[in-house]
Amino acid sequence: MQNPSGTLLSRFSMEVGVACFTGLLGAIVCYGSTEFGTGWGDAGPEPGYFPFYIGLFIMLASAGVLVQAFLTHRDRQEVFLTREQGHRILLFFLPMFAFVAASMVLGLYVSLALYLFGVMTIQGKYSAPKALSVCLGTIVVFYFVFEKWFQVPLLKGPLEAWLKIY
Amino acid sequence: MDNFGNLMAGFGIVFSAYHLALMAAGVLLGILVGVLPGLGAPNGVSLLIPLTFTMDPVSAIILLTSMYWGALFGGSTTSILFNIPGEPSSVATTFDGYPMAQQGHATHALTLAFVSAGIGALVGVAVITMLSGWVTQFALKFSSPEYFAVYLLTFCSFIGMGSASPFKAIVSMMLGFGFATVGMDGISGNTRLTFGFPELIKGISFLVAVIGLFGLGELIQTMEEGLRFEGIHARIRMRDVFRAIATLPSHIVTLVRSALIGCWMGITPGGPTAASFMSYGLAKRFSRRKDGFGKGEPAGVVAPETADHSAGTCAILPMLALGVPGSATAAVMMGGLMIWGLTPGPMLFIERPDFVWGTIASMYLGNVMAVVLVLATVPLFAAILRVPFSIIGPMIVVVCFIGAYQISGARLDLWLALVFGVFGYLLKKLDYPIAPMVLAMVLGDKTEDAFRQSMIFSKGSLSIFWTNSTLVAGIMVVAMVLLFWPLISKLIQRARGQAA
Numbered sequence: 001m002q003n004p005s006g007t008l009l010s011r012f013s014m015e016v017g018v019a020c021f022t023g024l025l026g027a028i029v030c031y032g033s034t035e036f037g038t039g040w041g042d043a044g045p046e047p048g049y050f051p052f053y054i055g056l057f058i059m060l061a062s063a064g065v066l067v068q069a070f071l072t073h074r075d076r077q078e079v080f081l082t083r084e085q086g087h088r089i090l091l092f093f094l095p096m097f098a099f100v101a102a103s104m105v106l107g108l109y110v111s112l113a114l115y116l117f118g119v120m121t122i123q124g125k126y127s128a129p130k131a132l133s134v135c136l137g138t139i140v141v142f143y144f145v146f147e148k149w150f151q152v153p154l155l156k157g158p159l160e161a162w163l164k165i166y
Numbered sequence: 167m168d169n170f171g172n173l174m175a176g177f178g179i180v181f182s183a184y185h186l187a188l189m190a191a192g193v194l195l196g197i198l199v200g201v202l203p204g205l206g207a208p209n210g211v212s213l214l215i216p217l218t219f220t221m222d223p224v225s226a227i228i229l230l231t232s233m234y235w236g237a238l239f240g241g242s243t244t245s246i247l248f249n250i251p252g253e254p255s256s257v258a259t260t261f262d263g264y265p266m267a268q269q270g271h272a273t274h275a276l277t278l279a280f281v282s283a284g285i286g287a288l289v290g291v292a293v294i295t296m297l298s299g300w301v302t303q304f305a306l307k308f309s310s311p312e313y314f315a316v317y318l319l320t321f322c323s324f325i326g327m328g329s330a331s332p333f334k335a336i337v338s339m340m341l342g343f344g345f346a347t348v349g350m351d352g353i354s355g356n357t358r359l360t361f362g363f364p365e366l367i368k369g370i371s372f373l374v375a376v377i378g379l380f381g382l383g384e385l386i387q388t389m390e391e392g393l394r395f396e397g398i399h400a401r402i403r404m405r406d407v408f409r410a411i412a413t414l415p416s417h418i419v420t421l422v423r424s425a426l427i428g429c430w431m432g433i434t435p436g437g438p439t440a441a442s443f444m445s446y447g448l449a450k451r452f453s454r455r456k457d458g459f460g461k462g463e464p465a466g467v468v469a470p471e472t473a474d475h476s477a478g479t480c481a482i483l484p485m486l487a488l489g490v491p492g493s494a495t496a497a498v499m500m501g502g503l504m505i506w507g508l509t510p511g512p513m514l515f516i517e518r519p520d521f522v523w524g525t526i527a528s529m530y531l532g533n534v535m536a537v538v539l540v541l542a543t544v545p546l547f548a549a550i551l552r553v554p555f556s557i558i559g560p561m562i563v564v565v566c567f568i569g570a571y572q573i574s575g576a577r578l579d580l581w582l583a584l585v586f587g588v589f590g591y592l593l594k595k596l597d598y599p600i601a602p603m604v605l606a607m608v609l610g611d612k613t614e615d616a617f618r619q620s621m622i623f624s625k626g627s628l629s630i631f632w633t634n635s636t637l638v639a640g641i642m643v644v645a646m647v648l649l650f651w652p653l654i655s656k657l658i659q660r661a662r663g664q665a666a
Contacts (some may be wrong), residue, residue: 011596014592014595014596015596018592018593018596018598019337022337022341025341025344026340026344029344029347029359032358032359032361033347033358033359035358036351036354036356036358040626044618044621044622044626045617045618045621045622045626046354047351047353047354047356047358048358049618050343050347050614050617050618051344051347051358051359054340054343054344054347055344057336057340058337058340058341058344061333061334061336061337061340062333062337064333064336065331065333065334065337068331068333080595081390084392085390085391085392088389088390088392089386089389089390091389092385092386092389092559093386093588095560096382096563096584097584099563099564099567100567100580100581100584103567103580104577104580108567108568108571112564112568115560115563115564116557116560116561116564119556119559119560120556120557120560123556124554124556124557125556126556134557138561138564142568146568146572150217150220151220152216152217152219152572153575154568154571154572155571155575155577155580
């Protein structure tokens with residue numbers, strides 16, 4: 001039983017993990033559907049009838065995936081993610097997560113500028129003026145395309161309120 | 167020739183400067199979306215839908231379908247020049263397209279791909295034109311049990327005919343149904359599965375799910391693989407283009423076979439990806455130069471491209487006529503139709519013939535325009551891929567999240583898109599099919615309504631799905647055969663083995 005070097009996650013553990021997660025989602029759907037009755041009322045099937053069976057199917061099929069995982073993936077040393085890949089994903093995911101979190105407070109325009117600027121200067125090794133000009137250009141283009149042309153406003157934050165842009 | 171007259175009326179609607187400009191814009195945006203990693207056709211169409219809310223439906227569908235054609239062409243471009251399929255359906259094109267480009271025949275490969283794709287698409291639209299009258303008459307006999315049976319047929323075919331594990335297909339599909347039931351229940355008015363979160367009352371938008379699953383999920387996967395573009399410089403010389411077109415008649419058998427496969431897979435929910443692989447396999451099997459395949463055989467470009475595009479266009483027919491989309495992108499478009507206040511299905515042909523025939527007419531024009539535009543702009547789009555990924559990557563991320571926010575202006579949708587992104591990445595890496603989930607999210611409410619209405623008719627007896635009409639029984643039988651197809655085909659093989 002050798003472990004390929006640099007393996008962060010094995011395929012088998014991910015198969016099991018995801019199957020358990022989807023099974024849990026199924027259980028949540030079943031539980032949620034009991035709120036309005038899962039049986040047969042005066043006007044036919046009650047609102048919880050359909051979702052209840054959906055949840056049940058999710059759980060059953062997840063169990064099927066779980067059994068398959070034990071049958072086919074258990075003894076194979078398949079790699080899901082190597083350390084290097086995990087590192088690359090984190091470098092991509094964490095800034096993206098920060099972008100979404102920041103946009104809750106700062107609005108989309110400010111946080112997208114921070115996000116683009118950060119990724120370009122830190123990961124792309126661009127000079128600050130170059131990155132800044134890309135950020136400003138993007139904001140101006142997005143503002144005119146979305147707010148003026150298509151009239152679908154984006155999420156705004158305190159900076160826009162201060163500048164009196166709504 | 168009622169269809170022909172209708173089609174001419176459709177052309178009358180489409181031929182305006184505004185619509186032609188929309189078509190060109192849609193095609194160009196589509197090529198961009200098809201070329202960029204992480205932004206495929208379903209995701210691109212999802213991102214555009216919020217911008218069409220204020221448009222008239224005919225203009226909106228022209229924009230969306232044109233984007234779809236553009237995305238299909240863009241996917242082929244990167245397959246050939248970069249060995250990176252922009253779309254899952256253009257994977258088969260890389261097998262011979264990239265070797266051809268490596269050997270210095272990039273223009274030849276691209277021209278063959280685009281023109282045969284254009285021919286495939288036109289065959290697809292012609293099939294739609296001929297069949298739509300007939301499908302409508304057929305579909306007018308439908309009531310709730312028949313509708314439920316057709317939805318069931320669609321879902322069963324995904325489970326039985328798909329290449330993934332049937333359990334995984336069921337998990338993916340049922341999760342889609344589960345997400346679709348969140349929020350206000352259309353029949354009773356109760357709010358289901360919201361667990362006290364007021365933000366969930368409006369439900370989980372399938373558009374947010376598509377942006378996460380297809381867009382962000384794919385981007386995460388691209389990042390994990392470590393992105394490296396080893397592109398081949400392409401300069402399109404008109405002489406080479408005409409020379410390539412001149413060789414097309416020698417591929418006539420491949421063209422016809424591939425177009426037929428594509429039409430069949432597009433109308434039945436096999437989808438463009440399966441069609442292109444199947445067509446490539448058959449082209450190889452019937453070729454006299456089997457050894458050339460994989461090393462730059464022109465027929466290996468013609469076959470998958472023709473099938474991909476004829477399947478892509480044919481997938482529109484069941485969406486318009488029955489309300490059953492044949493591909494993930496068609497599912498997203500159908501969701502768009504419902505948002506614009508149209509009900510896909512047979513009544514659409516009667517109530518809004520201008521919309522239906524305008525769409526079909528625009529498909530002819532859009533595909534011709536796409537071939538011309540894509541040939542003209544290949545160098546430009548190839549240059550975009552040479553922009554460093556540390557600029558392009560975050561830009562795509564930003565566009566995806568802006569698209570998610572615009573759907574209903576809800577902050578929660580940003581988080582949902584992120585969650586769906588991670589989920590989509592995991593599912594894709596573990597070979598769960600994602601199209602059934604999207605399909606179930608779009609069709610979930612309609613399927614449930616059809617089921618509950620049938621149950622109300624029959625006072626709770628499931629036998630209505632067998633006894634209501636011969637039509638419903640027939641569809642149910644086909645659905646069951648498709649569902650258990652893996653088992654049935656094994657039994658047939660065993661029986662053959664014993665007989666031999």
